[in-house]
Amino acid sequence: MPPDKEVLSIHQFSLTIDGKSLGIFTSCTGLALSVVVDEVLDGGFNDSPVYLPHRVTYPPLVVSRPITRDSPKWSQWVQESVQKQPKPLTGEIACLGRGNEAVATWELQDVMPVAWRGPSLDARGGSVAMEEIEFVHRGFRPKPKA
Template identity: 25%
Template sequence: MADELWPVPKFHFTVEWGGLDIGFQEVSGLEMETQFIEYRAGNDAELVTRKIPGLKKHGTITLKKGVFEDDTTFYDWFADVQTNTERREDVTISLLNEENTPVMTWVVRNAFPVKISGPDLKADANEVALETIELAHEGIEQSAG
């Protein structure tokens, strides 16, 4: 009987940067886009424009994690970037299998925080307080394993 392949669940992953391995609840924004250029030569016999690849475009990466007492990691990085604009970090995001082995890895190059959101506070809620950080970056490299 042939082996059946199953997609990897998305709930088991790690995020690392600057020597830190931080537990996150959610990662979103792992997307890449290529803008296209329309071109038509004046002597082209076909009356259509050609589309060719142009500049790459990347959105922001959004990370959400629980709030822990005395944990100011996001805020420290955000404050440091305000005075040290050269401070960038490569962020590695790995999707793991059941044996904690990466099956897919994304390396976000030269990332820096552009937005931080504290938790929504509600007196009648029974939820974990979450904080959010958005990272601008200069590209994503993806690899298997």
């Protein structure tokens, strides 16, 4: 397979939940899946295991960015989302390249915010104050380019 013509540099991510933009984030972890398998020993010698897929698991998705004036609004949104009767939300996360063009996008299924974390408040640290929003979901799939 020939190498890509261009090596893409991704510097930020956009997140949309039910059509509402949550803005731009500088970090995203948890966009992953794992297949849980059952190992079955096959044959009379029991030396050739067969792996049967059992289920797919998805870790929580965590996005982070520097604190802004809107950060209190997002912490309140997470609280209100879980206090109401939770309903399945749809989501979309996009890796943004040059000119904020979406390089790759994934659709998230049955998204629910479960945590908001603010910065550790320590004026001596000299680091950027960050916020994180954590979501659980029931899977994702690549969104085809339009």
